[in-house]
Amino acid sequence: MGALFHIEGVPIGITSVALALIASMGGFIFGYDTGQISDILLMPDFLLRFADCSSGATLETASSACSFTDVRSGLIVALLSIGTLAGALMGAPVADFLGRRYAMVVECGVFIIGVIVQITTTHVWQQFAVGRLISGLGVGALSAAVPMYQAETAPAQIRGSLTATYQLFITFGILIAYCISIGTRSYNGPSSWQTVVGIGIAWPVILSVGILFMPESPRWLVFHDKSDKALRSIALVHGMTREEAQDHPLPNKYLAEIQNNVEFERQFAAESGWLDCFRPHNKVLYRTLLGMSLQSLQQLTGANYFFYYGATVFQSVGISDSFVTQIILGAVNFGCTFGGIFIMEKFGRRWPLILGGIWQSMWLFVFAAAGTAKVPQDNPGIGKLMIVAACLFILGYAMTWAPGIWILIGETFPTRTRAKQASLATASNWVWNFLLAFFTPFIINAIDFRYGFVFASCNLLGAFVVYFFLYESSDLSLEAVDMMYIDPACKPWTSGRWTPAGYSSRKDIEEQGKAAQAHKGFAPEENRVEHANGTEKTTTNEGKIPGVNGSPHLKA
Template sequence: MDRAALPAAVEPKKKGNVRFAFACAILASMTSILLGYDIGVMSGASLYIQKDLKINDTQLEVLMGILNVYSLIGSFAAGRTSDWIGRRFTIVFAAVIFFAGALIMGFSVNYAMLMFGRFVAGIGVGYALMIAPVYTAEVSPASARGFLTSFPEVFINFGILLGYVSNFAFARLSLHLGWRIMLGIGAVPSVLLAFMVLGMPESPRWLVMKGRLADAKVVLAKTSDTPEEAAERLADIKTAAGIPLDLDGDVVAVPKNKGSSEEKRVWKDLILSPTKAMRHILIAGIGIHFFQQSSGIDAVVLYSPRVFKSAGITGDNRLLGTTVAVGATKTVFILVATFLLDRIGRRPLLLSSTGGVIVSLVGLATGLTVISRHPDEKITWAIVLCIFCIMAYVAFFSIGLGPITWVFFFAYLPETRGRTLEDMSSLFGHTATHKQGAADADDDAGKEKKVEMAATN
């Protein structure tokens, strides 16, 4: 496909296109604010919910931790929904669901109603977390995809900070009203987000999958570094959709079931018959996500007021003010990490982050142990140690474990850096299409060797 195939009126210029893709990625990733706000605000609101609704610790723990279970439902449903109505309207749909959940929680009169609102909000969070990275990856040029796909983690941290600030701002209200406003005001960013997203273009991949080639060309021209890259991305997506490369037009017919059969083939190769190198990559990818969550970040973020209370800090205002400092530290360091990813490298940041997290948690455990063994004494050095270790923990987490898990497959692995999404689909599923003939077998062996070398570096 040549340069003339792209609309002349929107012929791309590299800097302008990066800015446009940057703006689209920011708007899409802002859906992550919903998750961050829900986590942050619940940490402080829980202090007042327990007093007002007179619930026990077990009920409170279920209320705070159940969001991850509910969000799984939204995550599973988001894929089909986005294929049906498009990425952009799925983001709007996620914002609408969270809006409803926030209102229900804000007007809750008992524990059951609060749990139902938590359920609705969790569905919206699941939708948002699934669709934001997908849209960002599909609209971003290959040169900036790794950087742009780290944005969801940035906005999660910003949402957590907003939740902490909301706790501190409304803590002085009456017990009956304060926590309800903390939760209900979360509906405001979802409304703003829904309207802003309507100004975004649709994903070019989804447009091609629906046969809307003219619309896809316009978006690709605006989000690619060069006209050649735009043409290459269009050709790759057409191939993935089963559309002949020589078939052109504003709207074309898309072969039925081509995309679904290709998707099933790729997943079958990944799960049932992965190569040794691919198994290595899967273990690394799943492992880094597992250890990110098992490092205890959710516990620190959700229960930071209780941790500070255990450390000897008294008074709700002091507790909530200290959590604001935690949120600010986390946000600042995630921004620093975002700009250091391409300069220092992912591996050094990840290793330093992991080491810092371990040392910080050991220090926090030491301080809390000393304080718990001397309940009648105020041990200043142990209190200072606990506060310092919590701040250090969120800082170290934010420079490595936080953002790198989001960019792992797009930038951390050498064999995916700079590739289009269709290139990566071929890479992850190449074993199913190269099994006949000695020449094809040799080709497979060569590809596997390259992937093994990249995966072990």
């Protein structure tokens, strides 16, 4: 089979890249559904059929003669989020029972049903809204399953980059929705909006077919006593056949780490329930609350203020063609996410999120202050400044908080409760998604562009939470991340220096990977291990596997 390339001396197979791209179609579905509604709400035929119109309104006059009430537009936009909230919570038991891959297939089927419900109505806005609710069930479940599957299956050396492709595909989906909308808005009749919605069926078909050719999560397989299949899954992502993996130290080392971690977790319970996510032992409750907080704060950055209502917002600042402005924002969002993938892999998780929160806050303050100081419609310069501020906000968001939070959802939680904790965290995202989508029209009517000050403050709060509560998980296996969180000597602000027992730095992990690939041992007689609190101890590393022999788990 052969490796596609090597990182830190570790072979990376083409399957690693393929599984990330195919699974990320779940993000594309999410983004496409998010991006389409902003433009659909302004399409003349959609307005004529579903909005409140004055007598004698026609297709030519619909834009001025028809309008949605705040309640109706809020429900059409926000019922998707109610569905995603329920879907995210249901995603955990489905993913644990069926496995990560088959769960995605089922969730794609649910999304397709929702699309069919939407495009088969021509005058009942409630049916369109219910269709979005049903589609939301699939989107929400996928938003919990996909990052978890990617994090559990991808090699640790590129886990951040591969998991970040989920966010990349979200932005790509938003951009494609904008582009298709601007192409169909001139169509006569319901095809102007039905085409945009109906094309959405293609994306879950691609995902549900493609994912069946990918390996299952090795951690799910080990947890269900299928170690042989888990070894094959690990082998595939490293470009090896099962026969090559049998005697190769690298996949066997990773398999041993996973087995050790699963056995440790089974000492506490044979099965995990929802209540286990709220037990303080081993900082499980801490991590549940942290994940829920970070996902909530991602929504409170204000990004979806622009994605859901961007066309309406830019229309209000005097932009003649708000559809084009949406495409510009979508392109900035998509293009900058590539930078986000690099930043998250190169600089870790904590500092990009801290600096990103500060950057986003600054430009939202500019946006809100400009819109509050003068009326944008009467001052073209103010309108342009607000567009620039919005683009610079999206630039920072796309490179930090957008990919970073989805990466963390996949790598912060222990194996036994990971699916349920990921669901709870993602559900928190969708709760705030709904609240913002539904109440934004009311809030804008009340405080107009001062709404930006609220989001700016939330971005500063996000930077604060990351600094004081988030541990640095880059460059570590998922099992080592679990060890780091339960190490009492490690604090969030010192976690970047934490390493598993037997290593003096995270650079040594890279050297160990190179040694294993070369079929050589990496076992100096003694290593000086610097803990997060600055103390040192001497440990023998002869024949040890990180996270297995000499692990804090076995000392518990």
